[in-house]
Amino acid sequence: MAKTIQVWFDFASTYSYxxxxxxxxxxxxxxxxxxxxxxxxxxxxKQQGWNDSPxxxxxxxxxxMWRDMERLCAAQGIPFHxxxxxxxxxxxxxxxxxxxxxxxxxxxxxxxxxxxNFVHDQxxxxxxxxxxxxxxxxxxSEGVIAHALSEESKQKFRDQTGQAVELGIFGSPTFMIGDExxxxxxxxxxxxxxxxxxxx
Amino acid sequence: MAKTIQVWFDFASTYSYxxxxxxxxxxxxxxxxxxxxxxxxxxxxKQQGWNDSPxxxxxxxxxxMWRDMERLCAAQGIPFHxxxxxxxxxxxxxxxxxxxxxxxxxxxxxxxxxxxNFVHDQxxxxxxxxxxxxxxxxxxSEGVIAHALSEESKQKFRDQTGQAVELGIFGSPTFMIGDExxxxxxxxxxxxxxxxxxxx
Numbered sequence: 470m471a472k473t474i475q476v477w478f479d480f481a482s483t484y485s486y487x488x489x490x491x492x493x494x495x496x497x498x499x500x501x502x503x504x505x506x507x508x509x510x511x512x513x514x515k516q517q518g519w520n521d522s523p524x525x526x527x528x529x530x531x532x533x534m535w536r537d538m539e540r541l542c543a544a545q546g547i548p549f550h551x552x553x554x555x556x557x558x559x560x561x562x563x564x565x566x567x568x569x570x571x572x573x574x575x576x577x578x579x580x581x582x583x584x585x586n587f588v589h590d591q592x593x594x595x596x597x598x599x600x601x602x603x604x605x606x607x608x609x610s611e612g613v614i615a616h617a618l619s620e621e622s623k624q625k626f627r628d629q630t631g632q633a634v635e636l637g638i639f640g641s642p643t644f645m646i647g648d649e650x651x652x653x654x655x656x657x658x659x660x661x662x663x664x665x666x667x668x669x
Numbered sequence: 670m671a672k673t674i675q676v677w678f679d680f681a682s683t684y685s686y687x688x689x690x691x692x693x694x695x696x697x698x699x700x701x702x703x704x705x706x707x708x709x710x711x712x713x714x715k716q717q718g719w720n721d722s723p724x725x726x727x728x729x730x731x732x733x734m735w736r737d738m739e740r741l742c743a744a745q746g747i748p749f750h751x752x753x754x755x756x757x758x759x760x761x762x763x764x765x766x767x768x769x770x771x772x773x774x775x776x777x778x779x780x781x782x783x784x785x786n787f788v789h790d791q792x793x794x795x796x797x798x799x800x801x802x803x804x805x806x807x808x809x810s811e812g813v814i815a816h817a818l819s820e821e822s823k824q825k826f827r828d829q830t831g832q833a834v835e836l837g838i839f840g841s842p843t844f845m846i847g848d849e850x851x852x853x854x855x856x857x858x859x860x861x862x863x864x865x866x867x868x869x
Contacts, residue, residue, distance in 0.1 A: 517727050518718075527717050529837035533850055540859065637729035650733055655855040659740065 472501040472668040474660055475645040477633055478579075479510035480559025480566075480593060481522070482641035483538050486583040487545050488654030489642070493576055495661050505575055507559075507566040508633040509626065510641045517639070522556050538587075541654075548588045557586050558594035560626075564617040565599065567626045574606045581605070672701040672868040674860055675845040677833055678779075679710035680759025680766075680793060681722070682841035683738050686783040687745050688854030689842070693776055695861050705775055707759075707766040708833040709826065710841045717839070722756045738787075741854075748788045757786055758794035760826075764817040765799065767826045774806045781805070 478485040496503045524531035535551055542549035562582045581602045585591040591598045603610035644651040644660035651660035678685040696703045724731035735751055742749035762782045781802045785791040791798045803810035844851040844860035846867055851860035
């Protein structure tokens, strides 16, 4: 059986940026396939009574998170600049990633969107920004964006978010190996270990 | 300058149990002093609008936490049994630890209270349970408990909780090295590294 980890994430989530890069490295090194599963974290936070990111609602938690991100990215050797807007609307990028989650360019797309938001301070809700990322990947950007804005695509993303709720997912990133859940980039090494033992 | 990490914690907090044991091990190995600073997490959670543990308020998060605790304690090689009551009222134990935070028996006391709650499923709000722990440590249990129940002791614990709020602490355990904050047992290694670099 193929070693697979499902990576559930939302593009708005800060911690998903270093985790996405590191997950790709560790999965490659351990011959594990990653199945990227974007979902709408905002829908789940709203069910917990939050109408904004908890990092905005609780300033001490927010201040800590930004400092923690700085340290985390420095330790991981990747650039980071605090975006001027947080959270950014990741709906368009999420719909594209949901629609194209098995495309050969999906990992590169996810990393580029994360970098646009958390390194280059670009608005990832802007079709021009996303279009340019797709174009750089030699993907038909107009066709993909038009498809992402279709009712079929919106419904697919809603359905995938519903699956996240059913799985009991409550944060981003979340790694799933079968029914086993690991929440947060801090649990990535444990998720990899678990996958290696599950699929020897 | 002495290498010191302040460990801010609440006895009710599940993750503080493995973190307290591991912090003691790693601090000893690295010649770092731990300064235990108990505080009332409930007061801070209430300021965030929570009247109960978020692990109770959000069942998916709670289910995950118990599974994560099982895995975490197994990986750390320490026993764990899910308590029949959560969270337990850690006020008495917290007041004692606040009052006696520099006593030579403080680390042993903290570890014993954590074990009572998370291994032996004992009610740590019970003066008999706490009295027995103090007695085992050859401490005048009646005297310490009477002191802990005094107005002076209650005020000291409230003041220390006020300091936690001023520092921007929002969860347990939190490691502080000067102004630098590390939240959660997951950041213990980073906190140790930071202390080693801060005090070479």
